[in-house]
Amino acid sequence: MLYKLTAHEAIELIKRKEVKCQEVVESVLERIKQVEDKVKSYITITEEQALENAKKIDEKIAKGEDVGALYGLPIALKDNLCTDGIRTTCASKILYNFVPPYDATVVKKLKENHMTLLGKLNMDEFAMGSSTENSAFHTTKNPWDLERVPGGSSGGSAAAVAADEAFFTLGSDTGGSIRQPASLCGVVGMKPTYGRVSRFGLVAFASSLDQIGPLTKDVEDCALAMNIICGHDPYDATSAPIEVPDFTKALINDVKGLKIGVPREYMEKGVNDEVKKAIEKALELLKSLGAQYEEFSIPIVEYALPTYYIIASSEASSNLARYDGIKYGYRTQNYDDLIDLYKKTRSEGFGAEVKRRIMLGTYALSAGYYDAYYKKGLQVRTLIKRAFDEAFQKYDVIITPTSPTTAFKIGEKVSNPLEMYMSDICTVPVNIAGLPAISIPCGVDSNNLPIGLQIIGKAFDEETIIRVAYTFEQNSGYRNLKPQNL
Amino acid sequence: MITRNDVEYVANLARLTLTEEEIERMTKELGAIIEFANKLSDLDTEGIEPTAHVLNLYNVFRSDEVKPSYPREKILQNAPSHDDVCIKVPKIVE
Numbered sequence: 364m365l366y367k368l369t370a371h372e373a374i375e376l377i378k379r380k381e382v383k384c385q386e387v388v389e390s391v392l393e394r395i396k397q398v399e400d401k402v403k404s405y406i407t408i409t410e411e412q413a414l415e416n417a418k419k420i421d422e423k424i425a426k427g428e429d430v431g432a433l434y435g436l437p438i439a440l441k442d443n444l445c446t447d448g449i450r451t452t453c454a455s456k457i458l459y460n461f462v463p464p465y466d467a468t469v470v471k472k473l474k475e476n477h478m479t480l481l482g483k484l485n486m487d488e489f490a491m492g493s494s495t496e497n498s499a500f501h502t503t504k505n506p507w508d509l510e511r512v513p514g515g516s517s518g519g520s521a522a523a524v525a526a527d528e529a530f531f532t533l534g535s536d537t538g539g540s541i542r543q544p545a546s547l548c549g550v551v552g553m554k555p556t557y558g559r560v561s562r563f564g565l566v567a568f569a570s571s572l573d574q575i576g577p578l579t580k581d582v583e584d585c586a587l588a589m590n591i592i593c594g595h596d597p598y599d600a601t602s603a604p605i606e607v608p609d610f611t612k613a614l615i616n617d618v619k620g621l622k623i624g625v626p627r628e629y630m631e632k633g634v635n636d637e638v639k640k641a642i643e644k645a646l647e648l649l650k651s652l653g654a655q656y657e658e659f660s661i662p663i664v665e666y667a668l669p670t671y672y673i674i675a676s677s678e679a680s681s682n683l684a685r686y687d688g689i690k691y692g693y694r695t696q697n698y699d700d701l702i703d704l705y706k707k708t709r710s711e712g713f714g715a716e717v718k719r720r721i722m723l724g725t726y727a728l729s730a731g732y733y734d735a736y737y738k739k740g741l742q743v744r745t746l747i748k749r750a751f752d753e754a755f756q757k758y759d760v761i762i763t764p765t766s767p768t769t770a771f772k773i774g775e776k777v778s779n780p781l782e783m784y785m786s787d788i789c790t791v792p793v794n795i796a797g798l799p800a801i802s803i804p805c806g807v808d809s810n811n812l813p814i815g816l817q818i819i820g821k822a823f824d825e826e827t828i829i830r831v832a833y834t835f836e837q838n839s840g841y842r843n844l845k846p847q848n849l
Numbered sequence: 850m851i852t853r854n855d856v857e858y859v860a861n862l863a864r865l866t867l868t869e870e871e872i873e874r875m876t877k878e879l880g881a882i883i884e885f886a887n888k889l890s891d892l893d894t895e896g897i898e899p900t901a902h903v904l905n906l907y908n909v910f911r912s913d914e915v916k917p918s919y920p921r922e923k924i925l926q927n928a929p930s931h932d933d934v935c936i937k938v939p940k941i942v943e
Contacts, residue, residue, distance in 0.1 A: 460927075461927055464919050464924060557903050558903075597909065597911065600908075601906065603904055666889060668885075672882065672885075673886055680863060684864075688929060689936060690936060692927070693929070700939055700940075701938065702864070704939055705864045706865060710865050710866045710867070718865060718871070718875075721863050721865065722859055722863060722865070723879060725862050725863040726855070726879065735890070739889050739894060740889065741900055742898070742899050746892070748900060780878055780881075781882065781885060796903065822903075
């Protein structure tokens with residue numbers, strides 16, 4: 364049952380030579396065999412390489428060589444992170460056979476710390492979606508209830524952690540794609556400050572919003588993963604040249620004197636009553652531990668969702684213009700000329716949601732509409748950022764629900780894109796303003812489905828978020844929450 | 850209001866060929882999403898600087914050193930059509 368441990372517990376056992384890395388890796392591979400048919404969180408499983416790597420790590424440990432911070436810990440990656448020699452599909456037909464010739468910077472960092480890679484995880488195609496139903500491969504199921512979605516777009520990453528199919532995973536978050544599935548699957552998910560983690564080797568969706576982050580079993584594991592993946596990267600011009608603290612030093616069980624702001628707008632219409640009650644209970648717990656909280660108003664967030672869909676789709680349409688069937692990926696069989704090859708390749712290769720966003724983005728960027736939509740979106744972004752800056756003059760952190768509802772049924776929202784977009788209403792403003800935020804479990808509803816608490820911080824102040832999350836986790840009884848019936 | 854013509858025009862710009870059914874669905878869905886986005890016009894943004902990026906971006910320069918490129922076979926392995934040294938594309942000039 365080694366697979367049930369958290370990452371830091373498993374590392375500790377290997378470090379103390381109480382178990383071998385190989386045993387840990389075998390345990391997780393066994394777990395994958397046991398539940399993967401039901402959960403379907405992976406696209407590619409690299410079993411052979413994983414076992415081989417574990418053996419090497421054990422030899423290194425026996426010889427007293429350096430094995431980094433991970434000691435061969437088995438982890439998995441969202442399938443939009445480039446892995447040298449291992450296919451990276453973005454859950455799209457257009458990249459079904461793409462094998463990157465290089466590693467993403469985060470992958471390189473994990474390798475330097477001697478991870479064991481278990482494989483690549485399912486997602487919404489090109490990270491567009493909130494339910495992992497847009498994958499060209501298969502739909503991932505929520506380990507808490509197999510008839511429900513795991514959230515998206517990092518649904519495979521969240522489900523794998525919830526089902527103990529990896530000790531931790533990395534996802535990417537453009538409008539909530541780490542936090543919302545973390546919330547729906549009852550795990551910890553963090554979106555770091557924009558620029559904190561290099562995006563080099565992450566297949567771009569919306570470049571000014573995307574950020575890579577960890578999905579973990581508890582807050583301590585989150586700090587551990589953050590220590591490895593953060594840092595300036597000369598290969599990414601949008602990576603911030605700012606020093607990275609030791610995030611494990613922020614694992615402090617104390618919130619005395621901390622000021623929490625609770626935006627009224629996030630607790631109003633559309634937010635499920637049970638979710639609201641769980642957040643209120645969490646705030647009371649933090650208050651009993653010495654923090655203060657008060658409601659305030661940030662009316663501009665009402666405009667965050669339309670702003671997000673304009674900016675994200677515009678950047679996506681431009682990023683996805685590179686898929687032309689020439690240098691890599693899918694190419695159509697029959698075509699007349701070059702333009703026809705482009706058109707047929709793209710039309711056959713992209714799924715419905717991706718086409719919808721390309722169309723929206725192309726429209727918003729086209730002559731005559733640019734000022735009304737794209738430029739307007741960027742101006743509203745300025746207003747949203749200012750409103751958060753102002754709020755953080757008064758508060759150390761802002762607390763909201765992560766998702767307005769718990770996990771919904773598979774198929775329930777697929778036919779209504781606007782309703783699906785509403786799933787991201789609590790998470791999207793954070794990406795627009797480039798802020799860091801974490802989602803941690805704060806209870807379950809009457810259907811025994813997990814509820815997530817979102818803690819938002821100032822730019823580059825992940826430490827305060829980790830401190831609040833850790834304090835809540837240590838005192839709430841919701842640490843390492845597990846689905847019971849899997 | 851998004852019309853069928855708009856959808857066809859934008860699809861061409863985006864290098865997409867849509868089926869009859871897709872055009873119909875896209876006209877409806879894009880219309881609804883654009884209407885939703887029109888909410889932004891309620892806000893007065895006169896004189897507000899657009900924020901393209903939340904970070905203060907600056908140019909990154911690297912020294913101009915000659916370095917080996919990726920091996921040719923590693924790059925060609927991903928090309929849908931290639932020979933030993935080139936990626937093959939359809940004829941452009943008649």
